[in-house]
Every structure is written in C-alpha cells, then in structure tokens.
Amino acid sequence: MRLSRHQIAARVAKDIPDGAYVNLGIGVPTLVADYLPEDREIILHTENGMLGMGGAALPGQEDADLTNAGKVYVTEEIGASYFHHADSFAMMRGGHIDFCVMGAYQVSARGDLANWRTNSTTSIPGVGGAMDLAAGAKHVYVVMDLFSKTGESKLVQNCSYPLTGAECVERIYTDVAVFDVIPAGVRILEIFDDLDAGQLSTLVGFTLIDATTSATVRN
Amino acid sequence: MRLSRHQIAARVAKDIPDGAYVNLGIGVPTLVADYLPEDREIILHTENGMLGMGGAALPGQEDADLTNAGKVYVTEEIGASYFHHADSFAMMRGGHIDFCVMGAYQVSARGDLANWRTNSTTSIPGVGGAMDLAAGAKHVYVVMDLFSKTGESKLVQNCSYPLTGAECVERIYTDVAVFDVIPAGVRILEIFDDLDAGQLSTLVGFTLIDATTSATVRN
C-alpha cells in the first residue's frame, strides 16, 4: 500500500525530535506540522521572519501582517519571535535550522536536489528560499511521490532538471519507501508498498542498499 | 591666540548642521557635545550600540548597562535606539554616519590619518573603531593640537606613524587654525593665532593654500 500525502507527512513527523528547529516547505511539507507528536516541543521557522509559527489562522481571525512562506495566514505560538529577512536567512544559511523538509522534482543518488524549476521554456522561474535551505539546513529532508504521473522515478542517478543544491539531501520520504543518502549510495530504510528491495531497485532504475529490518513498521 | 581644548570643541560644534548623525571620539571630540547649538537637533551615535546618546550620567545616577565608547556612563535622549555591535558598525561602515570627529597623532597633506598607535615598541596596540570610522563616515573631521609637545607639526606631508586610514580626513580643527584637505593640497580656512598663511606654512613645513577671508571670525 502506498502512503497518502497525509501519511507521508505523518511519517516525517515521527522523525522530528523534541526541541528541534524546523523549516517546512510549501505543499506536503506544510502538512507535517499537523502530525508533530503532542509530547514534543518543536519550533517552526518561517523564512519570512519568524520562529514559533503556529497553525493556519481560523477564518475571520487572520492577521494581515502574519503569513507563512506560502503567503497563508498563520498564527503565533507562545514563545515566538520575529526578525527581519537578512536575520531570517542568516539563521538558515548559518546552519542553525536543524531540519528542513522540502518537496522535490528529483533527487539524485548523491543527494542532489532539483525542486525549483523544470526544463520548461514557457514557465516562469522562481527559486525563493530553496537554495538557502539546501545549502544551510543541518538536515535536508525531501518528501515526494516516488514516481511522476507518467511513472518515471523521481529518485534518479543524475538529475535532469536544474539543481537547487548539490549533495545536500539526507533523507527522502516517499509514498513507496523512505531512503537515506549515504556515501555508499541510497539506502532503503522502510518500504510501505508490497515490494522487496530488489523490485524497488528495478523500479527506481539503479541498485539500492537494503537496510529495512523486520522491526520496520509498515504503516 | 591659540584655542583651548574647549574652544576647539566649540569651533567644531558650530559646523555640525541640524539633523546630523554624529560620532564623537574619545577625548576632545567628546567635548564637542557640550557646545552643540541648542536650536539644532543633532543625534549622537556611540559605537557600542546606540543612537541618541545623551550627556554623562550624574553621579549616583549611572546605569551599569549604559556607557559610551570610552566606557563613561552616559544617558539616553528621548528618541534614542539601541542595536547590537554588528548593526552599529554596519551603520558606521555603510556610510550612514554624517560626521565623525576623532583625535589624531598625525594627518598628512593627502588626508591620511594616523591615530591608533605610535612607533613605540613597548606600547600595547589598540585600534577600536577608528579604522571603521575613517573608512565609513561621510565626513571625517579631526581635532588635534597643531604641534606636538616637542614642537613638531602634526599636520605632515607624509605620516610617520602607522595609518588608521588613507586619504580619509576632510577637515582638521586645531588650536592654531582650521584646515580643509582638498585635491590641490591643504587649505587654511581660519587662523586663530597671530600668524599669516605664509608663517603658518613655514611652521607646518609645507605650502598651505590660503582661503582665509576677512569675514573669518577670529575667536
């Protein structure tokens, strides 16, 4: 069984430890906030100048001066702080954010990340803070469907899309499996779908290292 | 008649316009604050993180957390603001301080400034913020006695002491005269002592440009 977007988000959330400072990207990464364990105090950073970001604002209670990086109206947690953009990105670029979770078009076997543009010549390029997170976060986690709508693996030997950052991704959470990028290659930590490591390697198109154990919970 | 330290400070103060942001160095420059015209609003910067610095604190009313760059307890003016050291020096280095007034060991005919160490091998060198002000203030003004205790001119063709900054000084206020450093050389704006430009040139050791006028007030 492949995981839904919400299930992937929940799976990521399990791995964020108490006390972590975390930046969640737009899309599925944002959903991770909904699944963070209640017994952990995890502090969310938003690139537009805030630590201690809370959930989305309720309808009618939005504050025009308080949005997240996706321009969605959000709330502030007790203990929050605000700062300007250069300070916010110094925090990201200086290696102070423990985890960032971003979506991706492609991740390579070396951990190269491609998530800011495709090769389309008619799309408007936009990069935002993705390259800063790729270069600066202590742990770069990616969430994505393992296969594109046309069935191609988004985990690839070499990215065909323009890079956001080279050799920066540490872990990849997908609907099919969780992977770690290690010096020896890409290691499978968990498989959710009814596949073994060999079958998964075949689908992805290159040999993956099997580190799944019987102890692995298959959601 | 040569000016006293207080008279030099008063002479500098006359040239600071309303609305100016000013950094005053340690020593005679600090005295300038006492002579700023009452009808002008002039905002003092202190390198240790404050705009709107007031005068010295009265005895018994010192605040342990509020000093100037010379570690003297000072007060805050209405409208003051505090900031950290990198922000304070960004203000100095980014060209935002209109005037800085510093003492000097020597100033050269090209406006080179030497005020952080002599050639003594037994003194402990200390530079503080002098090089940042020399490089960053819009107008670098120097106050000094024109002659050393041993009678040598401190306005020189070439500094023999190590430089604080090259070609940075714009105006020099001394007990004997006020000078401007211009591309053509050093120009005398006012003479306080009973000397003419030729005599002053002889004492200084190189030819000065005479720009004194009959309208010049001789204090």
Next chain:
Amino acid sequence: MIDKEVHDAGEAVSGIENGATIMIGGFGPPGQPVALIEALLNRGVSDLVVINNNAGAGGDAISRLFGAGRVRKVICSFPKAIGSTVFDELFLAGKIELELVPQGNLAERIRAAGAGIGGFFTKTGYGTELAADKEVRLIDGEHYVFETPLHADFALIRASRADRWGNLVYRKTARNFGPVMAAAAKVTIAEVDHVVALGELDPEIIVTPGIYVDRFISTGYAPTNPKVTS
C-alpha cells in the same frame, strides 16, 4: 528640529525619476507599501529597476507598475504567483528583464549594500545555474559563490509606527525586507500606519533607527484582518 513626516504619498515619492533603481519592501502583501507604490504609479516614471522579493505577485500594486510598462528590470527571488499573468506575459514576450536571485542572497546582498560590504562568499547556489559564471572559491573544504551588494536609489518600505526622527517598528512578518532595504538605498521612504510622539517608542524595541529613514507618510490605517487590505 527633525521631522521626517511628509504630507502625502505624492510628496513622499517626489525625486524619483525615470531609470531609478527602487527597492520595494514586502514578502507578498505584508510589508508592501501600497500607498507609496500607487503614488509611484501616478508619478508616471518609467524604465525602472525594481528589487522586491515577490515582484509580479497577482494583481497587487507592484504588478500594476508592470502592467503600465514602467519597469525595465526586476530583481527578485520568486516572480511566480497564482492568479497573476501580468509579469508572465511581459517576461515571456521579452519585455521585462529578470534577475532571479535566491532569497537569502537577495536579503544578504541588500544587507551588504547597507553595511559597506563590497561582496561576500556564500554557499547558496553553488553548483546551480543561478551561480553560473560567478566566481567560486573553496573555503575550508566547502564551495562558495561570490555575490555582490545590491544598492538602490530609493527604498519604499512599510512599517507599523514611526516617530518624527523616523524610528520605525514593524508588525509580525511584515518586518521582512524593510530594515535591510532602508539601509541599502540612497533615499528611504516609509509608509506607516501611525506616527507617535518622540519617546513613545521604547529605545530597546526600535527595529529601524531613524538614521536609515529620509521621510515617511502616515496612513492612519492599521490592517489586522486581510479582508481590509485586499
């Protein structure tokens, strides 16, 4: 006496001429100086270079500058916006130049301009097409790219409150680019909700000291609900 408040937005943007490079604050709507941008539009100047993180975002005041053909070049990190086509059409037709800059490089380059930094090395963008042809350097075993300061003739920013010295405080995430842009432009013009008496702003909480503000207008208007501002 220092009093940096001016009467209206038209007076505030006086002096901005054709060809000017203009920083505009805001990350999307929060921090965007709408009244000043409208005044700039009314002023009719063109051939502008605009530096703004989200230049092009849908239907707002900045995109009207584009629509009116006033902007020659945009320097930003994210011009895409749902529901906006003005920028896209101009860009795809080759009628507007785009310098795409990673957001952190944008913020740091603006900060560098205000701080007197001639350029700096950053890891951001190394190995990507946004760093193509840029100087690179290996420092302590890591690759860095050389980035230059971004200066501007004018900065138009929005804050919450000001005093007559131009000291500014902001609200929440509307702070964003305002403080660094204020320091990076030759002339900084602010739009604030309210002016308060000198001394009413606690010296410990002032974010932008008045030294960085040349003049400001007060709109008397405090958005707390987005429906009010849209």
Next chain:
Amino acid sequence: MIDKEVHDAGEAVSGIENGATIMIGGFGPPGQPVALIEALLNRGVSDLVVINNNAGAGGDAISRLFGAGRVRKVICSFPKAIGSTVFDELFLAGKIELELVPQGNLAERIRAAGAGIGGFFTKTGYGTELAADKEVRLIDGEHYVFETPLHADFALIRASRADRWGNLVYRKTARNFGPVMAAAAKVTIAEVDHVVALGELDPEIIVTPGIYVDRFISTGYAPTNPKVTS
C-alpha cells in the same frame, strides 16, 4: 519540553576543555558575563583562545583569566586599559598572542560566522598594517580588504531576561556583542538577570531568538548602578 536553564554557572560551562576558542560578550563591563567567566576560571582549563572586544581591561574577570595563565591567544580590537597591567606584561613578555582586529571587522567577522558567510570584502583597514598581507580587491573604484569569518567553540554572553526557550532580551548598551556571538559559536551559554515565563517576552522585541542559545543561568540580579557591579 524545552528548558534551557541550568542550575549553576559550573554546570553551564561544563564541556569547555583545554584549547577551546571562546567568545566572551561585553564592551567593557556592560554585557560581560561575569559569573560564567568566574566559573570558567574555576574550571581550570587553559590554552584558551579568547575573542572579546576589550580583552585585558583592568582587573575584571577576563583579566583574571590572563593572570592565571589560561589564555594562549586573544582576538580583540582594544586590549589597552587604564589601570590594567596584566595583559600588558604578558604581551610584552611574549607570553600571550594578540590578533588585533578593527572593531567593525571583529563584529562583522563574528556575524559572518553565524550567517554562513565564507568571507567578505570591507574598506576598513585598507592601506594599514592591520591589512598587511591580506587579499585586496578594487570594487567600483574603491579598495577593499578580504576578511574571514570568526567561529568559536563556545560563546559566553550576558543578557537581561530569558524564557525557557532561551529567547533573550538585553538592556541598553549591554546588548553589544551578545547577539552576534550567540550565532557564531557551536555552543552558546548565556547569563541573564532574570528568567521569565514563556510568552512574557513580546515576540516583537526578542533580540536573540532561542535557536542561538544552548543553555543559560539566571543570576537573579539586575545591575542598574555601576557601584553594584564593580
């Protein structure tokens, strides 16, 4: 749950070993974390590199570190102090290394370390002996010197109030180097006058967000008159 407060200064400085590079906050006494420095002295570690603007200033806690022979090298802008001879004697006897750095370069190099900057060009110091042998570059007709980031193993800083997340606010000119040092060290240890409940510090006025603070002690002590602190 996050609670960064530790019980005493000894526990706060645990983990600091011989040979560590330590940033110490303060511009003279304001901002100097006296209790932490005393604890460091009691800890007995040596061969330290100390980064502090006024290292050597007369008779204070830092100079006692020098006097006890614990410091191998000092990086500072102004080691001279009226009434102090400890540093002078060690320096003139060749028993302590001094890296003299213009104060703005010191602050900016510390800021660069915290911000992930690999190095930057500054006008400060160009043409002086403090820039001798450094890389220079002509940028837009002006001369700049290349300066590198200053990292540290530990930062010891002093603030006014903290909450359990380690969010900090400072008082007046005691703010000085604290905020940039907190970001530049691997481990940042703060000494504050008071701890307050989470949420008691207005999010708009927090100067050092807790992300930069690893642990802190509260002295319960608020100096407002210098006689109290000396």
